[in-house]
Amino acid sequence: MRNFTDRSAGLFLLCLSVALALYVVTSDWAFVEMRDGTLIGSFPMAFIALCLVFAGRIALAKDALTQTLEDVGDMSVTGALKIAALLGAALLLAFYHERLGFVGLCILFLVMNGIFMGQRKPVSLLVYAACVCAALFLLFMALGFELTVFPQSFGV
Amino acid sequence: MSLDYDALSLALSMVFQLETLLWIAVGIAVGVGVGAMPGLQSSTAVALMLPLTFNMPVATALGLLIGLYKGSIYGGSISAISFATPGAPESAATVADGNALMRRGKGKKALHMALYSSVTADFLSDLLTILMAPALALIALKFGPSERSWVLILAITLIGALSGRNLSKGMFSAALGLYIGTMGSDPIGLVPRNNFDLWWLRDGIPLPPLVIGVFAMSMVYQELLRPEVIGAGREKMVDVAALLKSKSEGLKLREFLRCWKEIGIGLGVGSFVGVLPGLGATVGAFLSYAVAKQASPNKGIGDGALEGVAAAEAGNNATVGPTLVPLIAFGIPGSATAALIGGALVMQGATPSPRMFSLFPEIIYSLFIILLVGNLANLFIGRFFAGIYARLGEVPRRYLIPLIGLMAVMGTYAYQQNPYHVVIMLVMGLVGLCFRLFRIPEAPLVIAFMIAPLAEQNLRKAHLISREDWVTTLFNSPLSVGLAIACVLSLYLSIRFQIATRVRAGKVDT
Numbered sequence: 001m002r003n004f005t006d007r008s009a010g011l012f013l014l015c016l017s018v019a020l021a022l023y024v025v026t027s028d029w030a031f032v033e034m035r036d037g038t039l040i041g042s043f044p045m046a047f048i049a050l051c052l053v054f055a056g057r058i059a060l061a062k063d064a065l066t067q068t069l070e071d072v073g074d075m076s077v078t079g080a081l082k083i084a085a086l087l088g089a090a091l092l093l094a095f096y097h098e099r100l101g102f103v104g105l106c107i108l109f110l111v112m113n114g115i116f117m118g119q120r121k122p123v124s125l126l127v128y129a130a131c132v133c134a135a136l137f138l139l140f141m142a143l144g145f146e147l148t149v150f151p152q153s154f155g156v
Numbered sequence: 157m158s159l160d161y162d163a164l165s166l167a168l169s170m171v172f173q174l175e176t177l178l179w180i181a182v183g184i185a186v187g188v189g190v191g192a193m194p195g196l197q198s199s200t201a202v203a204l205m206l207p208l209t210f211n212m213p214v215a216t217a218l219g220l221l222i223g224l225y226k227g228s229i230y231g232g233s234i235s236a237i238s239f240a241t242p243g244a245p246e247s248a249a250t251v252a253d254g255n256a257l258m259r260r261g262k263g264k265k266a267l268h269m270a271l272y273s274s275v276t277a278d279f280l281s282d283l284l285t286i287l288m289a290p291a292l293a294l295i296a297l298k299f300g301p302s303e304r305s306w307v308l309i310l311a312i313t314l315i316g317a318l319s320g321r322n323l324s325k326g327m328f329s330a331a332l333g334l335y336i337g338t339m340g341s342d343p344i345g346l347v348p349r350n351n352f353d354l355w356w357l358r359d360g361i362p363l364p365p366l367v368i369g370v371f372a373m374s375m376v377y378q379e380l381l382r383p384e385v386i387g388a389g390r391e392k393m394v395d396v397a398a399l400l401k402s403k404s405e406g407l408k409l410r411e412f413l414r415c416w417k418e419i420g421i422g423l424g425v426g427s428f429v430g431v432l433p434g435l436g437a438t439v440g441a442f443l444s445y446a447v448a449k450q451a452s453p454n455k456g457i458g459d460g461a462l463e464g465v466a467a468a469e470a471g472n473n474a475t476v477g478p479t480l481v482p483l484i485a486f487g488i489p490g491s492a493t494a495a496l497i498g499g500a501l502v503m504q505g506a507t508p509s510p511r512m513f514s515l516f517p518e519i520i521y522s523l524f525i526i527l528l529v530g531n532l533a534n535l536f537i538g539r540f541f542a543g544i545y546a547r548l549g550e551v552p553r554r555y556l557i558p559l560i561g562l563m564a565v566m567g568t569y570a571y572q573q574n575p576y577h578v579v580i581m582l583v584m585g586l587v588g589l590c591f592r593l594f595r596i597p598e599a600p601l602v603i604a605f606m607i608a609p610l611a612e613q614n615l616r617k618a619h620l621i622s623r624e625d626w627v628t629t630l631f632n633s634p635l636s637v638g639l640a641i642a643c644v645l646s647l648y649l650s651i652r653f654q655i656a657t658r659v660r661a662g663k664v665d666t
Contacts (some may be wrong), residue, residue, distance in 0.1 A: 009594040029349045044338040050331035057324035079381035090565045094578035113558035144211045152573045
């Protein structure tokens with residue numbers, strides 16, 4: 001992705017702000033008046049209006065076309081897929097670690113992300129994942145959080 | 157405000173117990189390590205550790221977080237001096253002199269000067285904090301809802317205006333933080349609103365998932381987009397290790413005392429900058445470095461002078477205590493890390509406000525004692541483990557990033573054992589990623605998020621008191637009018653500053 005500038009960023013933020021503004025103004029709660037005379041949606045509407053103003057200012061600034069955002073150039077389909085996989089693994093860990101066991105999911109999470117970050121030595125990766133998993137498990141236990149070690153079907 | 161001896165004795169017993177002292181030491185040790193790792197900031201470390209404090213007693217929780225904060229601000233100087241790679245932005249001002257000394261074989265002196273000037277300025281600025289905060293809280297207690305609303309608006313304008321080179325980006329960040337702060341339900345009638353019809357958003361967005369997402373998870377996403385290994389070479393590591401093992405080249409007392417003027421400048425500038433919401437340690441370091449350079453033109457600051465290291469390091473560490481002043485005096489967090497410490501206090505049942513001095517005096521005294529004790533821990537831990545910390549800059553990103561990702565997920569889950577908080581954290585991480593890619597500062601978002609419900613509550617209370625007349629609501633006293641003028645002035649001056657900067661940049665280009 002080349003030549004992504006402040007103008008493009010501002011337009012992206014403007015679209016996002018417009019979407020949020022549409023959500024607020026079309027909701028059934030926004031114009032309901034409360035007992036103190038204010039609308040339920042008055043503050044969200046005021047704040048999203050500020051978002052619109054400042055996103056517009058970012059897009060329309062004089063130097064918006066010359067300010068290049070090089071980091072956006074790093075984005076790629078591979079990178080997006082890695083993030084999607086990370087999201088999936090994180091949700092799996094959060095929602096199912098009690099049922100499937102913390103140890104297995106934690107090691108899976110670490111190994112997957114280690115590979116994504118360029119680690120190609122399987123033995124070091126597994127040793128690293130096992131050590132981190134054990135350290136985190138002990139830390140959480142010491143702080144009073146109970147984690148399930150193995151899948152519940154194991155009965156442990 | 158008189159001293160409450162019972163509360164003081166309770167605070168002393170809360171702080172001087174093994175558990176609290178141990179966690180202060182852990183906080184400092186981890187914080188210095190985090191600070192020494194390029195790319196990791198104090199706010200990331202505090203955000204990741206925040207969930208661990210929920211099951212701790214309040215003094216222990218404060219000890220861990222303040223230890224992290226103090227340690228990470230100092231820790232950045234280690235990699236700045238050793239590898240010319242500042243561990244955090246606030247240490248960038250140390251690079252010029254610190255690394256020049258390193259290249260001349262005086263790295264040990266520079267590392268010691270960084271530590272001693274950091275601890276000295278930090279300790280003295282903590283004393284200023286202890287003197288200033290109660291006095292300001294007394295003033296704040298006299299404020300009504302209208303004045304409080306204006307103080308909050310002033311804080312938002314300052315935060316947005318001062319947090320970056322681009323005013324609009326800072327203000328957008330603050331505006332989005334305000335909007336996110338309205339999610340869940342309205343703060344007075346508790347009527348559900350702005351929750352996208354998701355039942356798990358009815359209580360709004362809690363602070364831990366927001367900050368962990370914005371500061372830590374966004375970094376993991378960005379690294380996945382750019383999977384390159386960042387870090388200095390192995391030869392450099394060997395150099396640093398050898399240097400720190402050597403018996404010679406340590407800092408002499410005479411050399412330290414020679415820098416009293418620069419440490420004094422760092423203390424003054426850093427303390428002033430720390431009190432203002434939105435500025436923080438980076439501005440403190442650069443400003444005191446610039447003032448010291450002007451004040452001592454013959455000392456060779458910029459070409460490898462110990463005075464340069466002293467000014468920059470005193471300047472950044474002197475902001476640590478004062479940045480908590482707006483939080484405990486007005487309930488307004490002055491920086492992202494102060495917001496996180498405020499969040500920890502809220503979760504412990506002690507909401508930061510001027511009334512905290514009368515409601516929870518033992519917590520305030522504990523905070524003050526921890527600020528002072530933390531310096532001692534910083535001195536000893538920083539002194540004896542500097543060699544190990546220098547090596548931390550070498551930890552490959554391929555090991556570090558998965559660990560941060562895992563800590564972010566499990567830390568968020570640990571907050572209330574609610575997996576939906578992890579969903580919020582992951583979404584906030586995507587918001588943070590956009591901010592990183594678009595170079596939008598994250599701190600205004602977090603601070604404004606905390607301010608939003610307070611601003612709404614105070615404005616609506618003032619509105620009710622003034623019988624629903626908005627002019628009387630907003631301008632019901634000379635103080636309100638003065639604060640309103642200060643808000644307008646703050647915005648006007650920041651716009652002028654932006655224009656002047658652009659004009660100067662234009663002249664340089666041509």
